[in-house]
Amino acid sequence: MSTTAPRAQTTTSAPAPADRPSGPIGRLGRYAATHTRMVFIAWAVVAVALGAFAPRVEKALSGAGWQANGSESVQVRDLVKREFAGLNSTGLMVVVHSPAQTAASPAFQRTIGQVAARLKGDGRVASVSLPVAGQTISADGHTAIVMAGARADANTMVRAADDLKAPVTALGTKDVQVALTGASGMWSDFNEANRSAMMRSEMFSWPVTMGILVLAFGSMVAAGLPLLLTILGLVASAGSLFLLTKVSPISIWAMNFALMFALALGIDYALFIVMRFRGALFGQHENRVDAVTETMDTAGKAVLFSGVTVLISLTAVMLVDSPAFRSMAVGIMLSVLFILAATLTLLPAVLGRLGTKVDNLSLPWVHHGEHRSARFAAWGEYLWRRPWALGLGTVAVLGALAIPVFSLSTGMPSIKVVPKTDTSRQGYLLVQQAFGIGAPGALQVTAPAADAARVRALLAADPSIAQVTPPRPGASGQVVLLQAVPKVDPSSKQLGTAIDRLRATLPAGTMVGGAPAENHDLETELSAKTPLVIGVVLGLGFLLLLVALQAPLIAAIGVLTNLLATGAAFGIAKLIFQEGHASSLLGFEPQGFLDAWGPVFFFAMIFAISMDYTVFLLSSAKEHWDRTGDAKDAMVGGLAHSGRVIFAAGAVMVAVFFTFALSGPLPPKEMGIILGVAVLLDALLVRLLLVPILLRLTGTKAWYLPRWLDRILPDVTFGH
The missing domain is CATH 1.20.1640.10 (Multidrug efflux transporter AcrB transmembrane domain)
Incomplete structure (x- = not known):
């Protein structure tokens, strides 16, 4: 076996930087450094054009999408929406509870009526089902559930929960508590808590990041360059995500992860490029254009390979057939593309314009041109x-x-990911206390009308099922819906096993769905x-x-x-x-x-x-x-x-x-x-x-x- 010789081994004196042949990335860097005005104008146009949409992205992003496309449960959700007045897993659940009064008392009934009226007044609600004794009224009468069917898709119903939870909760009195829960309500609360937490973390991380960058670069001017790339990448990514929402739903998590990657890669790439530029400019005493050319021909090439590797890694995530996953990957990939493009064009233009000023406002112990660390x-x-x-x-x-x-x-996130103070978690716990531990995660089982009695009997005989509601006929008369309340917590492994068992044993044409x-x-x-x-x-x-x-x-x-x-x-x-x-x-x-x-x-x-x-x-x-x-x-x-x-x-x-x-x-x-x-x-x-x-x-x-x-x-x- 033999090896190829190193392709560029030499101990002779190297030609002057300007005479050395440059690769395509080096030539791109030289062009950016000698046409700075054109590069600045181009990026200003990108920032302004996409930045105009950036402030609107948060309200346009979706709060749902955590599903396996084409799965049996998604088929059940769509069927129930068509046949049963939208009372599927994305519908809204409002819990009315009073420790002192029962569902028969006037004050309790008045609150139920007000809740129903408020829900009916929202165009995203297809129907409202009032509490029914033995099903949605607890045995002691102190807790009742009002169900609102979904007229719109899952993402829109999360937005409906965003808008309705405050006014619906406000209908409660000192004697009667009202809480909006259900899958859409929980996603609404979780997304809001997550957004607030991310903002707090970002506010804390920016000054910490800036402090570390100043120590790493030794110069305030140089330390600001990664933040320039990050901000530009974020603005462009946010605007692009908003435009993509016009084509397909994009998860709100896409923006969170895009921020993280814009910050991560903006810092990584700027560090590598600027360190190499300073070494060429100060250590090798090259002029600014030659220093940029050498930097991009070496460090810039490494950044390009790194960026492509990142994109490949994230592309693989899209093999998971879930809207939330795919849109999150798209959001991160957009931020990577913008950061990579800015690193290969805008950053060399800025360095070409700054020259030796890149080390302005430097720390007193900084030694210029230390590309090689002793x-x-x-x-x-x-x-x-x-x-x-x-x-x-x-x-x-x-x-x-x-x-x-x-x-x-x-396992999939349980109710424990929702803050204890949020209404969806409070309502969830009230339902568990009143109707049983599995009640918040009732299974929705659809079956051919002819098999209704048999399916109900099989469900009732299953060891994981506590209660089965009577079959409800669909609008077409061809299908029925049964609600099966589990004996176990909706996030438990036992329920997953029960779902697989039921799907294997129930008659052909029967499907098992619901949030769990x-x-x-x-x-x-x-x-x-x-x-x-x-x-x-x-x-x-x-x-x-x-x-x-x-x-x-x-x-x-x-x-x-x-x-x-x-x-x-x-x-x-x-x-x-x-x-x-x-x-x-x-x-x-x-x-x-x-x-x-x-x-x-x-x-x-x-x-x-x-x-x-x-x-x-x-x-x-x-x-x-x-x-x-x-x-x-x-x-x-x-x-x-x-x-x-x-x-x-x-x-x-x-x-x-x-x-x-x-x-x-x-x-x-x-x-x-x-x-x-x-x-x-x-x-x-x-x-x-x-x-x-x-x-x-x-x-x-x-x-x-x-x-x-x-x-x-x-x-x-x-x-x-």
Whole structure:
């Protein structure tokens, strides 16, 4: 077997920067630096055009969409909407309760009448069903339920809950309590609590981020550049999301995640670009245009590969056939595209215009032009001398942290994710107290009219069903609807098992739906697609690194080491969110499982962010290898030139993610803890320790490229 020679090995003096041939990214950077006015005008047009729509995006985004398209439960929801006056899982449920009065008392009846009138007055409500003794009036008469059928789709009904919960709740008196609940009500409350928590976290994270950036860049002017990219990316993403809502519903979570990724990538990319620019400008004494050209031809190329890797990771999430998941992926991808475009065009134009002013308002101890970090070079030398003890110790630590992931349990969010003070949770608990633990999650079973009696008997005989309502004929007369109240909590695993059992035993043509069934079907879809998503992300990530780095072993190291940090992060998540360790400190009520959407979505996000650091480190190492053909120089030099960027970017991301863990509902806490821990472990233990050690242990074999593969791959270098 033979290897190809390093494509650019030389020890002779290099030509002047202006005489060196530039790649397409370098030429793009030079063009931006010499046509700054045109670039500024173009981005101003983008910002103004899309920014005009940005303030309207929040009200246009959808609050639902957590479903598995084409599932049996979604079919039931659509059928019930058509046949049974909209009384499906998206309809509104209003609980009227009094500890002193009963449903027969005048004051109680008056409140019920006022609630019904208020619901009927909303055009999104198709019908109103008053309380019925033995079904929606409790045995003691102190609790009654008013049902409102859905005239519109699930997203519109969440907006209806947004608008109705305050005026409906206000109809209560000192003696009679009113609370709007049901799936739409709970999504309304959860989305509102999540939005408030995200805003609080953002307000806290921005000054923390700015402080870390000033320390990392050593200059107020340079530190402001990542925020420029972030704000521009957010404005453009928000405006684009608003326009997309005119085509298809977009989840409100898309904007939240778009913000996080705009901030993460804006910081990562600006750090890498600006550090390299300052090194070329001050350290190599190039003029500003040549410095921009060299920067974009090296660091800019790495940023492009990183951005494409992020986009590939998020594209894989769209394999999950759920509107919420796909729209969240679209939102993040939009932010990545805008950040990437701004990094490759606007940032070099700004740097070309600033020149030496990029270091204005600098800290007194800053040394201009320090692209190579002496501290990280010394760290690389230390790792080169003593790889085994630190390498084995790192693998042992990450492996031990990852062990709990093998007993990780997942489930769809329960009522515990809704704040205790919100009306939907109060109403939910009132229903449980009055009608039984499973009453808030009644199953909706549709069946051919001819099988009504048989289906009711089978439901009543099932050990998980506490009560079955009489069959209700549909508008067509061909189908009936039965409500089956479970004996167990709607979020329990036992109910999921019961749903599968009923679907297997009930007569042909019978379908099982309702909010618990919709959650169960989505969880099933997630379980089925998670291995596929992970496989696609790993496979495409490997291929992209192979093209970028021209070395199969290095590409495999870059991808597989991501799994260690990811596994460790989910192992810690299992201890915190499933077992409840530190729950009182973090201020949440454990559900006994991790939300089911976490593994697939967080894996894609962690992999995307980790690949940033992978590309930064290994592209720097590749640049040294191409120049010298020396394995030690590749490892130590790559660490010396990228270590400070990885450390600073990781510090910012950990600070930002952990702010989301300090406030708000449970899912943002899960997101903040898991992503924060993953970035912390990945930056400190994987990119700055384990990967350099693996480069040391593999030596020149790390850069081996078979000749047959060399003929296939495009010629990619990171030198200028």
